[in-house]
Amino acid sequence: MLMNHFWFLDHAWLIPLIPAISYAVILLFGKRYGERAAWIGLASIGSAWVLALGTVVQWISHVNDSEGAEARGVVQSIGGMVRNIRLAAESKLHVEPIIHSTTWFQNNGFKLNVGIQIDGLAVMMLFVVTTISLLVHFYSTEYLKGDRRFNHYYAALSLFSASMLFLVVASSTLQLLAGWELVGLCSFMLIGHWWEEKPNSNAALKAFLTTRTGDIGLLTGVIMTFFVVQKYATMAGGKGTGSFDIMKVNEAAIGLGEHGGSKSLLFWCAAALLLAIMGKSGQFPLHTWLPDAMAGPTPVSALIHAATMVVAGVYLGARVYPIFYQGFHIAGGTINPMAAIGGATVIIGAGLAFVQNDIKKVLAYSTISQLGYMVMALGVGAWTAAIFHLFTHAFFKANLFLGAGSVSHSGANHSFDMKHDMGGLRKYMPKTFITFMIGTAALIGIPFTAGFFSKDEILAVAGENNFTFFKYLGLVGAVMTACYMTRCVYLTFFGEYRGGHADAHGAGHDVGHDVGHDTHAYVSDDHATPIHDDHAAHAAHDLHDAHDDHGHHGPHESNFPILAPLFFLSFMSIASGYLLSPMLKIEKFALWVEPHFGDDKHFNVFEPGVFKAIDPILAVAAGVVGMLLAYAFYWKKAYGENITERNGALRAGKNFLVNKYYLDVLYTDIIVGGVKGPIAQAAYWVNQNVIDNVLRYTGKGAAGAAQFVYKYIDQKGVDGVYNGSASGAGALGGLARKLQTGRVQLYAFTVLFGLGAIALLLVIFN
Amino acid sequence: MLLNQFLLLSAFLFGTGIYGVITRKHTVLVLASVELMLVAVNINMVAFGATLNNAVGQVFALFVLTIAAAEVGVGLAIVLLIYRNLRSANPDDASVLKG
Numbered sequence: 001m002l003m004n005h006f007w008f009l010d011h012a013w014l015i016p017l018i019p020a021i022s023y024a025v026i027l028l029f030g031k032r033y034g035e036r037a038a039w040i041g042l043a044s045i046g047s048a049w050v051l052a053l054g055t056v057v058q059w060i061s062h063v064n065d066s067e068g069a070e071a072r073g074v075v076q077s078i079g080g081m082v083r084n085i086r087l088a089a090e091s092k093l094h095v096e097p098i099i100h101s102t103t104w105f106q107n108n109g110f111k112l113n114v115g116i117q118i119d120g121l122a123v124m125m126l127f128v129v130t131t132i133s134l135l136v137h138f139y140s141t142e143y144l145k146g147d148r149r150f151n152h153y154y155a156a157l158s159l160f161s162a163s164m165l166f167l168v169v170a171s172s173t174l175q176l177l178a179g180w181e182l183v184g185l186c187s188f189m190l191i192g193h194w195w196e197e198k199p200n201s202n203a204a205l206k207a208f209l210t211t212r213t214g215d216i217g218l219l220t221g222v223i224m225t226f227f228v229v230q231k232y233a234t235m236a237g238g239k240g241t242g243s244f245d246i247m248k249v250n251e252a253a254i255g256l257g258e259h260g261g262s263k264s265l266l267f268w269c270a271a272a273l274l275l276a277i278m279g280k281s282g283q284f285p286l287h288t289w290l291p292d293a294m295a296g297p298t299p300v301s302a303l304i305h306a307a308t309m310v311v312a313g314v315y316l317g318a319r320v321y322p323i324f325y326q327g328f329h330i331a332g333g334t335i336n337p338m339a340a341i342g343g344a345t346v347i348i349g350a351g352l353a354f355v356q357n358d359i360k361k362v363l364a365y366s367t368i369s370q371l372g373y374m375v376m377a378l379g380v381g382a383w384t385a386a387i388f389h390l391f392t393h394a395f396f397k398a399n400l401f402l403g404a405g406s407v408s409h410s411g412a413n414h415s416f417d418m419k420h421d422m423g424g425l426r427k428y429m430p431k432t433f434i435t436f437m438i439g440t441a442a443l444i445g446i447p448f449t450a451g452f453f454s455k456d457e458i459l460a461v462a463g464e465n466n467f468t469f470f471k472y473l474g475l476v477g478a479v480m481t482a483c484y485m486t487r488c489v490y491l492t493f494f495g496e497y498r499g500g501h502a503d504a505h506g507a508g509h510d511v512g513h514d515v516g517h518d519t520h521a522y523v524s525d526d527h528a529t530p531i532h533d534d535h536a537a538h539a540a541h542d543l544h545d546a547h548d549d550h551g552h553h554g555p556h557e558s559n560f561p562i563l564a565p566l567f568f569l570s571f572m573s574i575a576s577g578y579l580l581s582p583m584l585k586i587e588k589f590a591l592w593v594e595p596h597f598g599d600d601k602h603f604n605v606f607e608p609g610v611f612k613a614i615d616p617i618l619a620v621a622a623g624v625v626g627m628l629l630a631y632a633f634y635w636k637k638a639y640g641e642n643i644t645e646r647n648g649a650l651r652a653g654k655n656f657l658v659n660k661y662y663l664d665v666l667y668t669d670i671i672v673g674g675v676k677g678p679i680a681q682a683a684y685w686v687n688q689n690v691i692d693n694v695l696r697y698t699g700k701g702a703a704g705a706a707q708f709v710y711k712y713i714d715q716k717g718v719d720g721v722y723n724g725s726a727s728g729a730g731a732l733g734g735l736a737r738k739l740q741t742g743r744v745q746l747y748a749f750t751v752l753f754g755l756g757a758i759a760l761l762l763v764i765f766n
Numbered sequence: 767m768l769l770n771q772f773l774l775l776s777a778f779l780f781g782t783g784i785y786g787v788i789t790r791k792h793t794v795l796v797l798a799s800v801e802l803m804l805v806a807v808n809i810n811m812v813a814f815g816a817t818l819n820n821a822v823g824q825v826f827a828l829f830v831l832t833i834a835a836a837e838v839g840v841g842l843a844i845v846l847l848i849y850r851n852l853r854s855a856n857p858d859d860a861s862v863l864k865g
Contacts (some may be wrong), residue, residue: 742861745796749788 008054009062009098012118015051015126016165019133020043023158030151035141041154042137045161049130052123059123063592066095095119099247101171109241117171118244120593121318121387122614125168125311128394131309131572133161135565136299139402140615142561143299143409153193153297160186164308168315172244173222176319180218180280180312184211187309191296203295210289214279218316221272225249225320228269232256250322250597257326270327274338275318281313281371284345291352291364294416298405301360305367306398314374314390321383322597330381334466339379343473345372350480354487358416359404362488366443367397369477373458380470384580384590389458391589392442392450392576399439399569406432406558407492407567426493429557431494435566440489442573444482444623447616450577457580460615475622482626485573490630779806793845793855794814797838804834 022044030037101115116122136156144153163186167179185208192204223243231243231672232252243249256266277283282290290310294301304310317324317338328336356362370393377386407425408416426433442451455478462471557563580589739750779802786799808827815823849855 740864740865744857744860745788745790752784752788 006058006098007061008051008058008117009123010100010120012051012055012169013100014118015048015055015130016162016169018051019158019165023155023162026151026158027154030155035145035150037151038137038141038154041158042134042141044158045130045134045137048161048165049134052130053125055118056127059118059120059593063095063120067234082232088744094203095594097122097247098304100169101245111243112174113172113243113245114175115171118169119595121315121595122168124593125315126165126388128311128391129161129164129168129307132303132394132398133157133164135398135402135568136303138561139302139405139565140297141298142559143405146295147261148615149193153190156186156189156193157300157303160190160303160308161471164312167312171246173225173246173249174244176246176316177218177222180276180316181215183309183312184208184215184280187211187293187296189302190300190304191293193300194295200295203289203292207289207293210286211279214276214286214313217275217279221269221276224265224272225270225323228252228256228265228323231265235259237585246319249320253320253322253326254597257322263327266323266327268327270324271337274322274341275321277313277317277375278314278341280316280347281310281375282345282368283313283341283372283375283593284348284368287345287349287368290368291356291361294358294360294364298401298408300407301364302398302401305364305401306394309384310367310371311390311394314371314386316380317375317378317392318383318387318595321378323399324378330379334469336379337374339467339470342372342374342376342379343470345369346376346473346477347372347480350477350484353484354480357408359422359492360401362417362484363397363400363404366400366481366485369481370397370443373455373474373477375463376470376474377458380458380462380467381465382458384594385454385457385461387593388580388589389454391579392454392573395572395576396439396442396449396451399435399566399573400443402562402565402569403432403436403439406562407436409558422492422498425497430496431557431563432566435563435570436493437489438570438573440485442577444485444627445478445619446623447620448577449574450572452616452619453577453581453583456616456619457582459619460582460612463615472737475618478619478622479626479629482623483630486627486630509571513601589648769813769817772809776806776809776813779803779809791856791858793848793857794842796857797841800841801834801859804830821830 019041022040026037026040030040033040035732097117097119099115099117101113101117104112104114105677138156140153140157144150147153160183163179163182167176170176170179188204188208191207193200195201195204221513226242226244229245229248229252232255233241253266257263290305293304296304324330324338328338330336330338346369349365349370349372353362353365356365370389374386374389374393377383377389404416407422407429438449442449445452447456455474459471459474462468462474547613578584578586579592580586724764783799783801783803783806786802787796790796790799807829811823811827811830813823815821815827845855848860852859
């Protein structure tokens with residue numbers, strides 16, 4: 001082979017670069033190609049995907065080589081297979097990451113390096129991000145067909161992928177910060193893609209501003225990482241130069257934690273970074289932007305929720321994990337801020353998912369809840385489990401979102417409202433139904449799907465590390481997940497079709513055009529619900545009705561560009577789980593992704609949990625209980641219709657949930673309003689009483705003075721001067737006019753004459 | 767002395783240039799005379815540079831050459847426009863700005 005074993009790993013910087021170039025190309029030349037510009041984006045992300053696959057293959061063989069060399073000795077002495085390879089991995093320092101960096105600038109001994117840091121974690125993320133992004137690009141060619149800003153959409157999609165990939169390969173925390181902000185910007189652009197409608201642009205602003213709140217934490221935290229390194233270097237007796245390099249930061253955090261240096265610095269650094277994670281990864285109480293972000297096109301939601309925006313927070317947590325591990329004393333304690341926030345988010349997100357009528361919002365809240373699991377896992381010292389859950393969640397959540405998009409796109413009226421426009425869709429779109437069911441099964445954690453393995457892993461390790469409370473919190477979350485997902489599936493795919501013209505025809509989708517159009521008119525009048533995807537592009541859609549056979553008639557199955565990603569993701573929703581399972585004695589994932597944090601022999605966060613039969617049984621029981629509850633409550637209506645309307649306590653609970661725990665009220669009315677109200681009042685008072693009086697008396701004095709000035713100085717003095725000088729200038733001008741003959745050569749002669757005169761004067765007086 | 771001869775030559779060229787600028791009745795010739803003046807200045811620069819053993823003189827001469835090239839470009843464009851508008855290249859005909 002021409003390429004050596006590390007070619008892809010060494011050239012990983014190409015992966016973010018290619019989509020970045022595609023962004024510029026689409027933006028500059030996209031108009032020329034119309035909708036074919038999508039293929040530029042598709043080609044760029046496709047080649048990035050191939051490169052990412054290359055890094056995966058080379059990294060795995062690299063790990064296997066070094067582990068194999070190490071494991072042989074142990075296997076000889078002890079015998080046995082899998083367990084010992086893991087022991088070998090523990091006894092040895094982990095596989096070193098591949099770092100290529102260059103000094104951007106240096107100042108007084110301090111070097112700011114930028115570059116790439118490729119290790120198992122980065123490789124895994126590269127794979128996930130490029131895969132999901134590729135599928136979303138492909139899916140969007142159909143989903144966004146006819147959109148008025150089609151090129152703009154693809155350009156933003158390319159930049160979105162590029163910035164996330166840039167964040168993933170970053171070798172310094174400053175680079176992380178830059179990628180982080182770019183990701184935030186792109187999500188702003190894409191959530192507000194249909195900005196003509198006010199709610200959409202509001203949602204984009206809300207997403208941007210809420211994550212900005214967290215970004216304050218990131219900026220502070222990143223600056224503090226510099227001082228963490230500095231402190232550690234000083235302690236070791238060196239010159240004490242700080243650094244932003246991730247490797248050095250991790251090393252310093254471990255060192256400071258273990259040698260008892262400066263715990264408070266580490267704590268505050270961890271707290272600041274936790275704030276950043278809360279903002280980006282939608283943790284309670286900064287999760288409120290995430291459901292509103294559903295205003296964007298559905299493929300974007302899939303991208304945001306599965307691969308890019310929200311997992312950036314979890315990725316940050318995993319990247320500089322030693323800071324949290326030491327800062328929050330995760331090793332010894334039974335509770336810490338990170339686990340508490342994650343645990344609270346699991347329950348709170350799941351609770352909100354119950355009362356949503358919008359299928360995308362159900363999924364959005366479930367994402368919040370699942371992100372809660374990941375942050376909680378990081379908080380309880382289950383690093384590998386957290387990353388594994390991120391990995392599997394990416395596939396099944398993208399599957400669910402794209403499935404929801406398929407339901408809406410091919411549905412009668414491009415709506416996401418489960419209660420009014422869905423129901424019984426199983427018959428109309430069987431393929432979407434199957435893929436959605438697989439995604440749901442993975443989310444609930446039905447045995448032998450990906451979610452089952454990853455969620456179990458989190459709960460098992462939480463139990464092992466003595467975080468018993470969080471283990472049971474996770475189980476409660478699992479019950480709730482099963483419950484609301486069953487409700488969602490029931491409302492969407494089972495029962496009778498409640499959309500516009502269920503009565504007009506039975507099954508099949510070949511409705512006459514006239515019927516379809518009548519229905520369409522009726523539906524759009526009826527429709528004041530917040531989110532449906534075609535809105536801004538309504539005009540465009542009418543246009544594409546004309547030439548496309550899929551218009552606004554009855555719900556029907558989607559076509560290839562939408563179904564292909566769904567099938568692939570459903571496959572991954574099951575298959576991705578088989579990389580890590582203590583139950584089946586598979587521990588490949590842990591081996592491949594575990595990073596090297598420096599002197600980390602005291603870290604046992606990379607170990608997969610030890611298999612105990614009780615864990616999966618509990619988890620499955622939780623899922624079954626949840627599904628049964630939902631079955632009884634929503635499906636069979638065990639308590640009759642509308643129990644929440646009749647029972648006072650339940651109604652209060654529902655209202656509490658419908659109002660999203662009143663958090664939006666807290667933010668908009670109490671905090672913003674509170675700041676706005678009293679301050680505005682005070683400002684008004686000052687304005688009326690102080691400033692006005694000052695102005696009044698100043699005004700009176702000024703008026704008197706002005707009278708005097710006008711009469712004596714202005715009218716007589718100033719006017720006289722002006723009139724005089726004007727007539728003087730007029731007379732002089734009359735004289736000077738005579739010189740302007742308009743003959744260039746005469747001017748030249750005059751200049752020469754003048755110069756001669758000056759020269760003569762100089763000669764005489766010098 | 768050698769410098770003197772250069773200065774004399776340069777003064778002669780400069781004078782010729784001035785004479786041309788003032789008296790010629792064709793704009794292109796006026797431009798050519800301007801060039802002559804610039805060349806005269808250049809000779810001065812190089813001569814002084816050589817005598818004082820200072821490279822700055824020659825550097826300046828190069829600058830002057832560059833700017834002269836640019837100036838000719840602009841000048842010829844102006845001449846062309848004048849000719850197009852007035853059907854004449856006589857500088858005396860371009861007297862619209864007469865006071």
